[in-house]
Amino acid sequence: MTSGYERPDVLMTVTPRVRLGCGRVMYVRISSDQGRIVEVIACVSGESGTCEGALVEAVCRLASGWLQAGGTVEDVSRAIIGIRCPQPVIGRHLSCMDALGKGLVTHE
Numbered sequence: 001m002t003s004g005y006e007r008p009d010v011l012m013t014v015t016p017r018v019r020l021g022c023g024r025v026m027y028v029r030i031s032s033d034q035g036r037i038v039e040v041i042a043c044v045s046g047e048s049g050t051c052e053g054a055l056v057e058a059v060c061r062l063a064s065g066w067l068q069a070g071g072t073v074e075d076v077s078r079a080i081i082g083i084r085c086p087q088p089v090i091g092r093h094l095s096c097m098d099a100l101g102k103g104l105v106t107h108e
Contacts, residue, residue: 008033013032060100082098
């Protein structure tokens, strides 16, 4: 995907840690360029090389590409908030994707 966005050498980044219902931890790296979120990278502990880890990475790549092409955090979060998994954290988030969407909105 060619967005026309040229990534600078340094981005301002926050990395919240999210405890998931399955007992794992997800680290979400949210990077901004001049106050606008342009990059999202997430890693679920213990999921390297698994289908779950690959899906989280794929969603982050798609979200980053959308944001770099001028899409909004609202667009991304609206698409993934509400996705459920079998082990939600009641009152906090329903899945990895739900937590990712909520994290983007929180750090916008």
